[in-house]
Amino acid sequence: MNQTRKTSTLFVLLMVIFLLLQLQKSQCIDENYLRCEPASCRDGNNVTFPFRIVGKQPDYCGYPGLEVRCSNTTTNHSIIELSPNESYAIHEFFYHNQSIKVSNLALSNLTDTSTCLPPIEILTLHPDGSKFDFGPDKVELRLFYGCNKSSPEAEQLLNYEACFADGTGSTSGYAILGTDPNSGLAARVCENQSVAPISAYEYKENETRPGEKRYLEALNGGFLLKWKAIDCSTCSNSGGRCGINHISSQFQCYCPDRPHLRRCHNKRRARKFYIEVIVIAASVSVIGTVMVLLYVMRKSESIPLLFCRGSHMEISRHVESFLRSYGSQIPRRYSYSEVKKMTNSFKSELGHGGYGSVYKGKLLDGRLVAVKVLSKSKGDGEEFINEVASIGRTSHVNIVTLLGYCFEGKKRALIYEFMSNGSLEKFIFAEEDLEHPKLGWETLYQTALGIARGLEYLHRGCNTRILHFDIKPHNILLDDDFHPKISDFGLAKLCPQKESIISMSDPRGTIGYIAPEVVCRAIGRVSHKSDVYSYGMMVLEIVGGRKNVDARADRSSEIYFPNWIYKRVRLCEDPGLRGISNEEDKEKAMKMVYVSLWCIQTDPTNRPTMSQVVDMLQGSLESLQMPPRPYLSSPPRSPPESPTTYQLSM
CATH class of the missing domain: 3.30.200.20 (Phosphorylase Kinase; domain 1)
Structure with missing residues (x-):
């Protein structure tokens, strides 16, 4: 008992010494470093250099003109003024590619698509060219008002009607994309117009009435701006926090000990402190472990x-x-x-x-x-x-x-x-399921194109190349409008943008979609082309409306769909795909077949990149060449009942 008390006393004493050392160190930390700590408003957005929150972070923690203010209203948005008298609600910061998503503050409370737009003069944004550029997805939404609705030409613009609040009531006008030919017609019918920036990805047209009431969703959805401030990564990666020297107005890296020009490099005091911490922590850990071990051994023999x-x-x-x-x-x-x-x-x-x-x-x-x-x-x-x-x-x-x-x-x-509509597999494998009806060919084509664009972005659009390694219908989710989104990155690998070949200790993926080189390295090197193979196998299932391996097929030649469809296409026979009712559907289906057969080539060097896949899908059917036969063989007649996602143990 006495020995236990002595051990406990020593443990407490060492803990006190450890805390005193930390307190002493905290008293030596540079004040600028502490005050430039990232902060947030009620919306939860993490605000740090080159931005700062007024009232929470000093002037020197961000650039002039990039001040963020917390909203006092129920919207909870953080706010930034991008030009005089124009306030914008911040949706999200993307520090890794130096961009910010914003929308006009006057639109932040407009959730009902029947609501009229606020006064039109506040919707046009001219960002300060010294601080911002528009993002690559920016398009122009032209807003027309003061229109002559009795004009015969106005009858062609019914699908683009919009509602504007003018202070005395409401007036009607039109909201049309700048690339739409009808915008020129509206300019002749209407006296005034304004141009508002929106994101091309946010603008969703009504399938039955193009443009109908989707303008408000696009305006409220926000758009991307890319800022031009100096990259903070060198400073932050060295343990510092970025800011501005309030005397010289130059970039400053505030380090725990003192400011530096670009990065923290004075490690001597920090090294001494860390040695002290390690010694104390090691002593505390050893004593704590012994005490816990003694306690557990008294309670249990194992x-x-x-x-x-x-x-x-x-x-x-x-x-x-x-x-x-x-x-x-x-x-x-x-x-x-x-x-x-x-x-x-x-x-x-x-x-x-x-x-x-x-x-x-x-x-x-x-x-x-x-x-x-x-x-x-x-x-x-x-x-x-x-x-x-x-x-x-x-x-x-x-x-x-x-x-x-x-x-x-x-x-x-x-x-x-x-994602309200769940995963893609519910729809492409549904037979006569009334709850999940089979999608039309236009939707299936747009689904294949959307997934291709998503993979192209992962392979080329990020600072770091992202390889998914588990592309399959189960991991494709559909939103309200059946737009596809890639999900489940649990098996993903990150590699530098310039790297095309990666090394893996174990194969990974789902049986039926894994590229052959992932399992057998003699076939080729593992790269972004492995995702291309999985994409091709998935598109074949989208086209066929069935699993690529179907043990229920009447004839053995039809068990493995890729072999069966390749033979049909090569012999110019009718592929017998379901639901094709016109030539447009047939052309979309055949483009998907050709593209998928190119994607599942056994040799990775024969497969297209995802950028080429996007071009092939958007091009004409006549421009596509017949791919070589993939070196595949039909699997056994009794395949596994369901695929399994895991890191394969070879």
Whole structure:
């Protein structure tokens, strides 16, 4: 008993010394470094250099003209003034590619598509060319008012009608994309017009009435601006925080010890401090471990649980280290209690798999979300890190948006935008399912094209090339308008943009979609072409409306769909695809067949890139050449009942 008390006393004494050392160190930390810590408004957006929040961060923490203000209204938006008298609500910062998504503040409360637009003069934005450029997806929405509706020409503009509030009531006009030929007609019918920037990805036309009431959704959805401030990564990666010297107005890297020009390089004092911390921490850890071990041994004769906990702690440290390294470049972090609250204690389950379960939830601002709760994690938390590192750094209309994450030890969750129509497999494999009817060929074609654009972005549009390694119908989600989005990046690999060949210790993917070189390295090197193969196999299933391997087929030659469809196309026979009612449908279907057969070539060098796939799908059918026969053979007549996603053990 006395020995236990002595040990406890020593443990407490060492803890006190450790805390005193930390206090002494904190008193030496540069004040500018502390005051330029990232901050946020109620919307949860992480604000850091080159921006600053007025009232929370000093002037020298950001550039003049890039001040962010917290809204006092119920919208909870953080606000930025991009030009005189023009305030814009901030949707999200994308620090990894130096862009920001904004929308006119006057539109932030307009949620009903029947609401009239506010006074038109505040909608035109002319960004300061010294600070911002429009994003690459910017298009012009032309807003016409003061129109002569009695003109015979006005009858051709009925599908573009819009409503404007003029202070005394409301007037009607037109909202037309600048690239639409009808914008010239509207200019003749109307006295005035204004041009508003929107994102091409946000503008969704009504399929039956082009342009109808979609202008408000596009204006409210926001658009991207790219800022021109100096890149902060060199400073932040060295452990500093970026700012501006208030005397010289030059870029400054505020380090924990003192300011530097571009990066923190004075490590002597920090090294001494870390040595002190390591010595004390090691002593505390040893004593704490002995005390816990003695306690566990008194309670039980076996102690395997202790070492399991140690393993989980090691994984936790690994993941936390990753999260710190990415800093503000990843989405918002939520506590587990917040996750429980947004899912109503996990009441509504959307689906489940080997990774865990997905639940329907709602954020405080009313947005619906899908919350993936990870019940199992392989290795050192690879799936969790893959998802956050890859999808958390993307911004594309065909990539599902990661809105946040939760990491508290074993409790891990990923929070995505809610996709109301679920996964693609429900629709392409549905026979006579009234709840999930078969999609039309135009929708199937747009689905294949959208997925191709998403993969092209992952392979070429990011600063870091992202290889998905698990493209299949189950991982393609559909929104309200059946627009496809790629999801589930648990098996993804990140590599430098210039690298085309990667190394992997184990093959990964889903049986039936895995490229042959991933399993047999003698065929070729693993690269972005492996995703191209998976895409081709998936498009063949979209075209055929069936699994590529179908043991129920009447004839053995039809069991393996790629072989069967290739033979039909080569012999110029009718492929017998369902639901083709006109020549347009037939052309779209055949383009998808040709493209997919090119994509599943056994030799990776014979496969097109995803950029070439997009061009092939958008080009004419006559321009496509017949691909060589893939060196494939029909599998056994009794294939596995369902594919399995995992890292294959060879």
